[in-house]
Amino acid sequence: MGWSSPDRIVVRGHDLPGELLGKIDLGSMAFLEITGRRPTPQEAEVFNALLVTLVEHGMTPQAIATRLINLAAPEALQGAVAAGLLGVGSVFAGGSEQIAKLLQESLKDQPEDANLKAMATRIVEDYAARKAVIPGIGHPLHKPIDPRTPVLFAIAERNGFRGRYVALLEAISAEAERRLARSLPINATGAIGAVLCELQFPWRICRGVAVISRAVGLVGHIAEEMRNPLAREIWERTEGEVFETKD
Amino acid sequence: MGWSSPDRIVVRGHDLPGELLGKIDLGSMAFLEITGRRPTPQEAEVFNALLVTLVEHGMTPQAIATRLINLAAPEALQGAVAAGLLGVGSVFAGGSEQIAKLLQESLKDQPEDANLKAMATRIVEDYAARKAVIPGIGHPLHKPIDPRTPVLFAIAERNGFRGRYVALLEAISAEAERRLARSLPINATGAIGAVLCELQFPWRICRGVAVISRAVGLVGHIAEEMRNPLAREIWERTEGEVFETKD
Amino acid sequence: MGWSSPDRIVVRGHDLPGELLGKIDLGSMAFLEITGRRPTPQEAEVFNALLVTLVEHGMTPQAIATRLINLAAPEALQGAVAAGLLGVGSVFAGGSEQIAKLLQESLKDQPEDANLKAMATRIVEDYAARKAVIPGIGHPLHKPIDPRTPVLFAIAERNGFRGRYVALLEAISAEAERRLARSLPINATGAIGAVLCELQFPWRICRGVAVISRAVGLVGHIAEEMRNPLAREIWERTEGEVFETKD
Amino acid sequence: MGWSSPDRIVVRGHDLPGELLGKIDLGSMAFLEITGRRPTPQEAEVFNALLVTLVEHGMTPQAIATRLINLAAPEALQGAVAAGLLGVGSVFAGGSEQIAKLLQESLKDQPEDANLKAMATRIVEDYAARKAVIPGIGHPLHKPIDPRTPVLFAIAERNGFRGRYVALLEAISAEAERRLARSLPINATGAIGAVLCELQFPWRICRGVAVISRAVGLVGHIAEEMRNPLAREIWERTEGEVFETKD
Incomplete structure (x- = not known):
């Protein structure tokens, strides 16, 4: 190194x-x-945009964990950040890994003129048959589109990184929307996974990109906690509510 | 090893x-x-009692952090436990280290018949002059006594481990109560620190005893979370309340 | 709680x-x-034996990580333990989870007199067809038997916890040895997984049992490091060797 | 947020x-x-330079810990990064916090024309009297200067961020070299601490800057480990050497 x-x-x-x-x-x-x-300058612009997207998502489980551990062990800031990073797992923030894996495995050894629409149809059918959730599409709040996605794709395009991976994910989103008759836009996680594929990142390292971004965001939460402490109130309210629930 | x-x-x-x-x-x-x-059998009984005392303290910041990280990364149980353990720091659960340090440094190289009452007076004066909080005494809820303390001391006594460290902490508690004119009983953390001294544990390892106990408790919280999930509700309520606060 | x-x-x-x-x-x-x-007293004896088995395995990757992080941040003992615990994953120490899952899924809803030998044959065939490694059997050093396994099974038996899960794992081991013509004894991890099934632990919590035991062992490594520091030498040798490798 | x-x-x-x-x-x-x-663009250039400096320091204890935990739990990349980050403590990488604290406390409420040389003399005397190590100066390898320091100070200067904090640290280094009659150049950690003060970062958040940089470096080590695995050999050599040592 x-x-x-x-x-x-x-x-x-x-x-x-x-x-x-x-x-x-x-x-x-x-x-x-x-x-x-x-x-290259083009790669740098695209990669920075992906990293910046993932930095801050508000009061996530990871951010709350970081703030609570900072409350309990304020002398070891590294432990508070580590605690939150441990939540960059399969449910939150790990999704770009899953979509990158799907796209990379689907396009591996495929000819240049592979039929992406047919490929998308097979993928959506396969997930539907297994009643599995397709990664990278759909969002509980951002409908009918996730506002980050078109911006990320535009940045990728102007730098020469909007290619087959993005196209396949678009075909998957369109086919899933058609088949399931509801709004399933490409979300930010999906967009990041697809553009990381365009940058030739192996899918196994994609979670590391999320870890880097979240480290930035979680240090930000500790800085904010130093200015405006919330952790004790979060803890006390939670403790109180849990007891209420049990009474 | x-x-x-x-x-x-x-x-x-x-x-x-x-x-x-x-x-x-x-x-x-x-x-x-x-x-x-x-x-020895006597040491085993006393040490197990200390360990058991620290296992479970309800919905602490550590327990909430463990549950939230388990929500975010349920496939990596070890990460959820580690996240909570990172909160075994100076504010919560680290106190037995501090009281053991104070007691060991105070009694180091002292003669058998050292005047513990005079020693306690000097210690309380020193903390009062620095406006510092004396570790191991006082509790927000358990007044006028912490119900764990007399039981731990009785277990120590019947096994031959109630000696000068416990006596010095009792003298500190009495002197602090007299001087500050309020209830400052030896709390469980203080009792554990003092009895660990009687067992000849160096103060630097005392936090490790808390880490072991809390590992047990945090695995318990994950087991409970598997049966009766609370983490998503804790997260959503916190997120909602924080936004409310800001509106 | x-x-x-x-x-x-x-x-x-x-x-x-x-x-x-x-x-x-x-x-x-x-x-x-x-x-x-x-x-019950019987469950307590069996469960303590399982926990004790997993405490200490010498200079594992987890133990080295704990010692190195303790070298770098000695003021935060909890972080050093947490660092090592993060290695209780799929490759080391996570195996009891996998064998418990296999045994519980295999015996779910099966009649009392299910043919365990036939079941074992199907399981071994399935793993062989997928070229997958069967969890819980085989050991690089302990051949032809893992000396912990018969002791754990004897403790389970004298307390009334040697039942169908243990029998199925024995059948799997025998069938795998027959088919693959080499020594594949039930290892300690497999024995623990099987006996945890006898104790009615759901497989998802089995990794937590390993986490508790390893927390004990890793605090032990820090205590040993305090008496006899090795971490700096481990670090410097590794740094030196890596550079040698590159020259 | x-x-x-x-x-x-x-x-x-x-x-x-x-x-x-x-x-x-x-x-x-x-x-x-x-x-x-x-x-501002000036702040962005300076802050990026500080962050980049801390990313990669070769096979540190943190990097080894991350590689070993990745070996043990490759399915949870976030845990391997967290394990290494837990070593951003007082001994390695935490030094910029200490020097920033010293500089900020020394210059707090001081007039514009405070005598920095006299201040440095008092600081060096104070550390010498306590036989304490002055943070931010001296390096085992980089003598007579740390090659990163003049570059960082030049970047700070051309952007308008070379002020009193840098000057005080230079005075401390000069006074310590004079008094102790050996090479004690400002090291990279010291330079970063001083320039973070110029950027008005409170000292308590400085360790967070190191955490962000190291998160980048540790993900880099995992990526390198995926291409060229070293962890198993590191582990096996260490295990072997420890036993040799004991024989």
């Missing part, structure tokens, strides 16, 4: 003080760390 | 299948792991 | 000071927390 | 799709999350 001598520090082949500091932003540095090479 | 050969497994000098399995309970095994030797 | 008033503390229906402290060991308390009821 | 309606998502007062995506990099987003406002 890197090496040092008394007067040099090299990270993934780049001189840290001379080539990276002041010349690369954190999102591009994340691209370098994950892929082993610096992003 | 241990070693294995094809037909033997030895843990801290004891043959695991032949000498430990079926012959030692988990609390005694914890004593062996921490101190390097098996407890 | 529990409730308190000024003079009472009740945990899962039991008065903590009056009914539990000094009257229940930590392993039995874990049984109470997970199942909601106190174990 | 943010709110949503069916067609809008607002993060800290900014419309996420319209004002942030494609218009802000991840480092600037971190600035927004922590401070509550978007950075």
Whole structure:
């Protein structure tokens, strides 16, 4: 990953003080760390947009956990962030991994002119037969579209990263809406998963992208908690309500 | 810590299948792991009582964090327990470390007949001068006594572990009550810290005793969450209330 | 889970000071927390034996992680334990969950006189066809038997908990050894999974049993690290070797 | 922190799709999350440089812990990252917090023309009297200067953020070198702490900046581990060496 001598520090082949500091932003540095090479300006713009999308989603279970652990152990900020990050799992925030896996496995070894519509039909049928939820589409609040999705796709397109993965996910969304007769737009998680595929990220590392973004957001929650503490009230209300429920 | 050969497994000098399995309970095994030797029956009874005291304290910040992370990443139970354990810090549950440190440093190299009352007076004066909170005494709910304390001290006494550390903490509590003119009984955390001193545990490991107990309690909360899920409601109520607060 | 008033503390229906402290060991308390009821003396003996088995496995990846994080953040012992616990996953220590799931799903709704041998044959065939590894059998070191397994089964038997789950796992082991013509004894993880089924633990909570045991063992590693520090040397050797590898 | 309606998502007062995506990099987003406002272009350049500096330090204890936990629980990437982050403590990576605290407390309520040299002398004397290590200066390898420090200070200077905090730390380094007659250059951690003070970050949140950077680096280690696995060898060598040591 890197090496040092008394007067040099090299990270993934780049001189840290001379080539990276002041010349690369954190999102591009994340691209370098994950892929082993610096992003092009186009890749940097797209990847930063994906990372920024996932930073802050309000008072999520992860954010509440981080605030409560910060209340209990304020001397160990790293523990409070870690506690929240442990919730970047299958139910929340892990979805981009699932959609990237589906898209990558579906398009693997397929010819350039593969029929995406037919492929989408088979995928939707398969999920319907298993009564499984298709990842990456549908949102409880953002209907009929998730406002982040067209923006992310536009950023990808103007940088040359709107390709077959995005097209297949669009076909899946359209077919699912047709078949199930309800609004199932591509959500932000799905859009991120598809664009990570366009950037050639293996699906297994996609959850790591969410982890990086959420680390930023959870440090933000602790900073906010320092200015305007909510954790004690959250705890006391919850404790009170649970007892009420039991009475 | 241990070693294995094809037909033997030895843990801290004891043959695991032949000498430990079926012959030692988990609390005694914890004593062996921490101190390097098996407890006497007296030590085992006292140490198990301390461990049991700390297992379950209801809907604490740690328990809420564990339940929320289990909601977000139910496939990784270990992460949900770890999230809650990260809250075994200075504010909640870390107090036995602080009182054990105070007692051990105060009694270090003191003669057998040291005047504990005078020592307690100096300690209370010192804390009062620094406007610091004396660890191990006082409780918001359990007044005028914490019902766990006399039971723990009685268990310690009947097993020969009620000595100078307990006596010094009792003197501190009495002096603090006299000086501050309010109820400041030895709380369970204080009692545990003092009895761990009697068992010759170094204060630096005392937080580990709390970590073991809470691991048991937090697995219990996940088991309860599997039977009777509360986490989603806790999350949604908190999210709703926070927004209400802001409106 | 529990409730308190000024003079009472009740945990899962039991008065903590009056009914539990000094009257229940930590392993039995874990049984109470997970199942909601106190174990019988027979259940307590069996469950403690299972818990003790998993406490200490020497210098595992989890133990190394705990020691390294303790080196980096010695002021937050809870974080070092949590770091190691995060490794109680699918590869190490998570196996009792998998075998319990297999046994519970196989025996669900089966008649008393179900043919376990035929069932084992189908299971082994299914795994062989999928080229999947059967959980709970085989060990790289302990051959031809894992010395913990017969002891755990004997403890289960003398307490009335050696039943169909154990028998099915024995049949699976025998059939796998016959078919694959090599030593595939029931390992400790498999034995624990099977006996947890006999104790009526749902498979989803089995990983929690491993988490409790490992919390004990990892606190033991920190205590040992305090007496005899190894973490810095582990780190420096690893750093050196990795660079050597690259040169 | 943010709110949503069916067609809008607002993060800290900014419309996420319209004002942030494609218009802000991840480092600037971190600035927004922590401070509550978007950075100026100057602040963004400086803050990104600080974040990039901390991302990757080779095979640290944190990186080893992350790789080992990923080996043990590869299905829960978030747990492996969290395990490593728990090592962002007082010994490694927590130093920028300590130096920021020292600088902020020293310069609090001081007049514009405070004598920094005299202040540095008092600080060095105080640490020497307590035989305490001054944070932020000295490095085991990078002598006589840490090559990151002049680059970070140059980036700060060209953006208008080289002020009194940097000057005080320079005075402390010079005075310590004079008094102790050995090379004690400002190290990268010290430089980061001082420049975070120039950016008006409260010292309590400085560890969070390190946590964000390390989250990026640790995801990088997992990505590298996926391409070129080292964890099993690290574990096996360590296990072997520990036993050798004991024989």
